Amino acid sequence: MATNSDSTTSLTSAIANSLKVTDNDLSDLIKIQGDLVRKLKTEKAPIEQVKEAVDKLLSLKKELADHQAANGGEEEASSGSNLLKTPRGTRDYHPAQMKIREQVFKTITDCFKQHGAETIDTPVIELTQLLTEKYGEDSKLIYELKDQGGAEQLALRYDLTVPFARYVAQNKISSMKRYHIGKVYRRDNPKMTRGRYREFYQCDFDIAGDFDAMVPDAECIKIIIEILDKLDLGSYKVY
Structure with a gap:
């Protein structure tokens, strides 16, 4: 791994403690x-x-x-x-857990920036039609919002990729390295002990534009390896 310093060791231990079964x-x-x-x-x-x-x-x-x-x-x-409980598939994060999350997100963000990515933010709600047309069979997992009499049918974002594609097309962007860390929502059967939630964070890194074949894919794999090494979570395989 990249490092075995006291800071990364304590981070690994803290992550394990934060994932105790509730x-x-x-x-x-x-x-x-x-x-x-x-x-x-x-x-x-x-x-x-x-x-x-x-x-x-x-x-x-x-x-x-x-x-x-x-x-x-x-x-x-x-x-x-x-x-007095959270909805199924969601959870609270206590101060100690938030400190861990901040460290993890900083590690991930620093790596994204080192590869020249810029961050954006998009609404947590998108037009329902935009989402359902892009996800196919998975569209049944989209949280659609109840109609309040407005002209727009809205839904909670399912991931960060389709909103990014909409952002690129809407702003006529020809080339961009972008990262985005934000919450997404899926009306799924939660298995929280396996890390399967209805509300969770995604950490996205995308490369938009014309590039040599497989070069962006190789860079994304390299980023994954760099992040896992810096988090020092133990042995792993990248498929």
């Missing part, structure tokens, strides 16, 4: 595991397989109960307390 994560896992148990029973799967799935479900429920007890039983059974 009550919401465990609840999502319990739902998924419960669905699996019901599916196995419906399909009359081998009894050993069903038992293994049931044991896993019970283990997750116990882990959730232990986790809530360790946190002082923060979640109460009242209807009012049920509102």
Whole structure:
């Protein structure tokens, strides 16, 4: 790796600590595991397989109960307390986690700048038609906003690439290296313990214009390697 300094080591440790499983994560896992148990029973799967799935479900429920007890039983059974949680597929970030995020984003941003990229910002909402025409089958995952009587149908951005393409075409830009770090939204089935959220950050680096074949692709791969080395997250493979 690029470095094994105390700063990068502590950053790696802090990242690991920030990704601890939350009550919401465990609840999502319990739902998924419960669905699996019901599916196995419906399909009359081998009894050993069903038992293994049931044991896993019970283990997750116990882990959730232990986790809530360790946190002082923060979640109460009242209807009012049920509102005191984040929507599925989203999460809060505490001050310590925000410090880590800032360090990670700075590392990524510095690398993007070293490769001559400039940043832009685009609206978190775009015209629904623009998004649905570009994503095809994935358009079903777009968060469309309820019509408020206006002439424009709007939706939350699904990624940062289509807004960038719109930006380039709208401003008649012939060549540009651009980076953009921002939140995107997908109406997906969240698996938070696997890093699959409905609201999450994307860190985009794009090269627009006419270039020699494969040169931009090679530079993007090089950037990925440089960032992973600087974050010192351990061994990895780039496919």
